[in-house]
Amino acid sequence: MMLQENQMSSEDSLIALRMESVVKTFGTVRAVDGVDIQIKDRERVALLGENGAGKSTTIRIISGLMKPDSGMVRIYGHRPSSIEAKRYIGYLPEDASPYLNLSVRENLEYIGTIRRTENLQDRIEFFLDMLGLREMEKQKPLTLSRGNRQKLCLALSIIHQPRFAIMDEPLNYLDIPTQEKVFEYFEKMNATFLVSTHILSIARRLTSKVIILSSGKKVWEGQITELEELTEGTKTIESIVSELMKHVS
Ligand SMILES: Nc1ncnc2c1ncn2[C@@H]1O[C@H](COP(=O)(O)OP(=O)(O)OP(=O)(O)O)[C@@H](O)[C@H]1O
Known part of the structure; x- marks a missing residue:
């Protein structure tokens, strides 16, 4: 049976991300060098790698912000740049910025309106309270502290209850009490997660699976419990991950 672009086969509904042989070069730099990633629906995955390993480029390609030179990417069966994929995705870039001429609210x-959010007013009140932004609701983003601006960007990326949250360093600049509230909220979200981070404690709390990139290549993939086993009770998980990052095939 032929499916229209806006329909999903039962197989597509089980696979949030299918990425095959993706390559992206910038001049002579192969930022993403033949990467295959598959993420199941509701799976929570951390993307790790040294500076320049290709994490943000990978995430931009998955989010539909950047086209790969070659390879295939599908979000629940749809091209990342399609309207269908955009409905699924909640994307928080590393250098996220809200609209500077609009207030927080x-x-x-x-x-929220553009993303066709159900119960938008309730969602707005909820995030203003949860993230402690109510006192600042009339302020423009440039008058906020860096952390409060990040809180707003975080809320903007998930206001529409995305089925697939794709986040680059989501807890950057957030104070500890807010981090705890965000952890709790993410835990309750019925969503697939792909989170890029340098902070292993964040990966361990937010996700159950890890993909490690090095020089644009996927060099390791497995459950966090497997990483913990590799420590053999003596090494730190950070030292194990550092070793794995050096293994370029
Ligand atoms: N727009 C661009 N133009 C040229 N080179 C780029 C561009 N974006 C990324 N690169 C290069 O591609 C490579 C991968 O960069 P990317 O930002 O994806 O890495 P990253 O893993 O996210 O790094 P970090 O942890 O430092 O944020 C780097 O060598 C970077 O210099």
Whole structure:
């Protein structure tokens, strides 16, 4: 049976991300060098790698912000740049910025409306309270502290209850009490997660699986419990991950 672009086969509904042989070069740099990634629906995956390993480029390609030179990417069976894929995705870039000419509340209202958010007003009130932004709701983003701006960007990326949250360093700049609230909220979200981070404690709390990139290649993939076993009770998980990052095939 032929499926229309806006329909999903039962197999597609079980696979959030299918990425095959993806290559992206910048001049002579192979930022992403033949990467295959498959993420199941509701799976929570951390993307790890040294500076320049290709994490942000990979995430930008998956989110539909950047086209690969070659290879195939599908989000629940759809091309990342399609309207269908965009409905699934909640993307928080590393250098996220809200609309600078809109207030905190106006940003939430605008993005929430564009993303066709159900119960938008309730969602706005919820995030203003949860993230401690209520006192600042009339302020423009440039008058906020870096951390409060990050809180707003985080809320904007998940206001529409995305089925697939793709996040580059989501807890950057957040104070510890807010980090705890965000951890709790993410735990309750019924969503697939792909999170790029340098902080292993964040990967361990937010995800159950790890993919390690090095020089644009996938060099390791496995459960966090497997990483913990590799420590043999003597090494730190950070030292194990550092070793794995050096293994370029
Ligand atoms: N727009 C661009 N133009 C040229 N080179 C780029 C561009 N974006 C990324 N690169 C290069 O591609 C490689 C991968 O960069 P990327 O930002 O994906 O790495 P990363 O793993 O996210 O690094 P970090 O942990 O430092 O954020 C690097 O060598 C980087 O210099």
